[in-house]
Amino acid sequence: MTTDRKIVIVGGGLVGPVCALYMSKRGYNVTLYECRSDPRECGYTRGRSINLAVSNRARKALRELGLEEDILKVSVPMRGRYLHQPNGKHVPIFYDPKNKECIYSVSRNYLNRRLLDAMGEYNNLQIKFDHKLVDAKIESGQLKFLQTKTNVTIDVRADLIIGADGAYSTMRRYMMQKPMFDYNQTYINHGYVELTITPEYGHLLAPNYLHIWPRSDFMMIALPNSDHSWTVTLFMPFKQFEQLDHRDQLMSFFNKLFPDIVPLIGEEQLVEHFFKIKPSALMYVKCSKFHTDAKSLLLGDAAHAMLPFYGQGMNAGFEDCAIFNSVLEYCNDNISMALEAYTERRRNDAHAICELALYNYVEMRDLVIRPSFRIRKFVDNI
Numbered sequence: 001m002t003t004d005r006k007i008v009i010v011g012g013g014l015v016g017p018v019c020a021l022y023m024s025k026r027g028y029n030v031t032l033y034e035c036r037s038d039p040r041e042c043g044y045t046r047g048r049s050i051n052l053a054v055s056n057r058a059r060k061a062l063r064e065l066g067l068e069e070d071i072l073k074v075s076v077p078m079r080g081r082y083l084h085q086p087n088g089k090h091v092p093i094f095y096d097p098k099n100k101e102c103i104y105s106v107s108r109n110y111l112n113r114r115l116l117d118a119m120g121e122y123n124n125l126q127i128k129f130d131h132k133l134v135d136a137k138i139e140s141g142q143l144k145f146l147q148t149k150t151n152v153t154i155d156v157r158a159d160l161i162i163g164a165d166g167a168y169s170t171m172r173r174y175m176m177q178k179p180m181f182d183y184n185q186t187y188i189n190h191g192y193v194e195l196t197i198t199p200e201y202g203h204l205l206a207p208n209y210l211h212i213w214p215r216s217d218f219m220m221i222a223l224p225n226s227d228h229s230w231t232v233t234l235f236m237p238f239k240q241f242e243q244l245d246h247r248d249q250l251m252s253f254f255n256k257l258f259p260d261i262v263p264l265i266g267e268e269q270l271v272e273h274f275f276k277i278k279p280s281a282l283m284y285v286k287c288s289k290f291h292t293d294a295k296s297l298l299l300g301d302a303a304h305a306m307l308p309f310y311g312q313g314m315n316a317g318f319e320d321c322a323i324f325n326s327v328l329e330y331c332n333d334n335i336s337m338a339l340e341a342y343t344e345r346r347r348n349d350a351h352a353i354c355e356l357a358l359y360n361y362v363e364m365r366d367l368v369i370r371p372s373f374r375i376r377k378f379v380d381n382i
């Protein structure tokens with residue numbers, strides 16, 4: 001199908017490019033606007049976690065776009081959890097010992113660049129970096145972007161506007177002004193910091209696992225990178241982070257609770273990195289609908305930002321794109337019908353996965369090391 005209908009996508013993180021690829025494959029004229037500079041030119045991708053767990057939801061979308069093999073080739077399979085118990089014992093638990101299904105750890109940076117490169121293969125698809133959405137009149141499909149390098153604003157019109165501009169979405173702010181659009185944003189009182197184990201010491205951790213140090217009220221995890229380094233993330237209440245404000249406190253905390261990680265990160269690097277960055281906040285978002293005015297749609301974190309404990313934020317965002325594509329197909333590319341049908345199809349699942357992500361924090365930091373009869377009791381009581 002080819003069409004002269006124009007789709008504007010706001011946000012060139014992970015979900016925006018996947019959506020752009022689906023829509024240009026369908027024959028729409030697509031322009032994606034991203035407020036940051038091209039990561040392939042400025043040399044890095046800012047953003048949250050350094051690496052991400054890719055599972056079946058995202059793989060299906062990548063497969064449909066012909067990118068799955070490329071992405072998995074540079075990813076590290078994680079075949080199970082590797083628990084570092086408080087008593088010093090290590091327990092590997094395979095996700096799927098029978099069929100050997102696993103999840104994959106992929107670099108956010110690589111994934112973002114590979115998706116942007118793939119976009120270059122379509123004539124009906126343009127990317128505009130350094131363009132920040134600053135105003136929207138959704139009912140008429142009018143958008144205003146600030147060109148951040150020149151400070152000039154431009155006006156753009158679209159038949160469909162897709163907001164894939166992340167958890168703090170500007171598009172969502174305009175959509176929320178429409179009747180019957182309910183929105184809920186919840187911060188938890190835990191934050192996170194990321195640390196690194198360099199390749200030199202990376203081989204000392206058992207490979208091909210998602211490592212977890214469950215410590216009841218908080219936890220640390222490590223995901224492998226393809227260069228044998230590991231990205232280590234400490235999730236903990238902000239109050240506890242605040243108490244670690246001197247080197248001595250930090251080191252006695254780590255030596256007491258995570259003694260095996262200290263030699264792998266190295267004391268100097270641990271102290272330097274820990275005090276260089278402030279813990280980041282974590283929140284989740286629920287919307288009662290994902291579309292308004294037969295002209296606008298939210299996908300990915302803009303629609304349903306979730307806590308990272310289920311490793312499904314990006315996965316669910318890619319799945320959004322695959323589902324919207326199939327709904328368009330079903331509705332014969334009648335956009336207004338497809339938007340209604342998409343919200344109906346997706347809302348309950350999006351809310352459910354946000355809840356599962358919240359629950360999985362308790363599972364990972366605590367239940368995973370409890371005997372099963374105590375888990376039953378615990379689950380019955382929540």
Ligand code: FAD
Binds near residue numbers: 014034170301315
């Ligand atoms: P984003 O990646 O946030 O991209 C939004 C883009 O929009 C950005 O590039 C931004 O610059 C741009 N933008 C914003 N405002 C504007 C504007 N006004 N104009 C133009 N552009 C704009 N998910 C997983 O599936 N697996 C994991 O293992 C995993 N681990 C995680 C670990 C942590 C610590 C965190 C915090 C998240 C994790 N996630 C994981 C979730 C994942 O990071 C997100 O779900 C994913 O990044 C969402 O992609 P997105 O494209 O919707 O939003």
